[in-house]
Amino acid sequence: MLHAQPIVFVVDDDPSVREALESLIIQAGWKPKVFVSAQEFLEHPRAMVPSCLVLDVTLPGLSGLELQSLIAGDRSDMPIIFITGHADVPMTVKAMKAGAVEFLTKPVPEDALIAAIDSAIARSRVTLEKESDVQALRGRYSKLTPRERDVMALVVRGLLNKQVGGDLGMAEITVKAHRGQVMRKMNAASFADLVNMAARLGLAPPSKR
Numbered sequence: 001m002l003h004a005q006p007i008v009f010v011v012d013d014d015p016s017v018r019e020a021l022e023s024l025i026i027q028a029g030w031k032p033k034v035f036v037s038a039q040e041f042l043e044h045p046r047a048m049v050p051s052c053l054v055l056d057v058t059l060p061g062l063s064g065l066e067l068q069s070l071i072a073g074d075r076s077d078m079p080i081i082f083i084t085g086h087a088d089v090p091m092t093v094k095a096m097k098a099g100a101v102e103f104l105t106k107p108v109p110e111d112a113l114i115a116a117i118d119s120a121i122a123r124s125r126v127t128l129e130k131e132s133d134v135q136a137l138r139g140r141y142s143k144l145t146p147r148e149r150d151v152m153a154l155v156v157r158g159l160l161n162k163q164v165g166g167d168l169g170m171a172e173i174t175v176k177a178h179r180g181q182v183m184r185k186m187n188a189a190s191f192a193d194l195v196n197m198a199a200r201l202g203l204a205p206p207s208k209r
Helices: 015-027 038-042 064-071 089-097 110-141 146-155 161-168 172-185 191-201
Strands: 007-011 031-035 051-056 080-084 102-105
Touching (some): 007 038, 015 031, 031 038, 064 080, 089 102, 146 161
Parallel strands (some): 007 051
């Protein structure tokens, strides 16, 4: 996934712009996917590879800014580069505040666009790596027993084995055994490593029994 050829999505209703951008993207070594409208883009399945979106502001139907708003929640791994022939300050500010990485005015200089795409793809790769790491953590966490999860949640708060046993109603030696299993199953190199994993998983402590 992370080593696949990056994809540069383009949404622009101008055929000449789409053709020029497609050619430029291919020359730069990336894979282009071009669309006439925001709706056409939305119908395309999400690509789990490093990617970015070169998006025109003014489009038939949904505008570029409206598309940005729609996909902001579930496509954080796909940075957006806006291009437009009619830029104004409020529009630019709105796009950048919503997370756009660049806002370029047509005709877009090729070197500026390539630099923006290169930066966006690097950012996409980092985001995907983080998502992959969290998914792997969730997979390991899912293999813990309910009791092991309870122990982990309390241990990472800094409670001693005796305190965990008191909270969960079990012997200290049993807590120690569960703690060892947690470390092994989570592949934690140290206690600090386990605490970091718990934070990334967003774990909440169990209620007292």
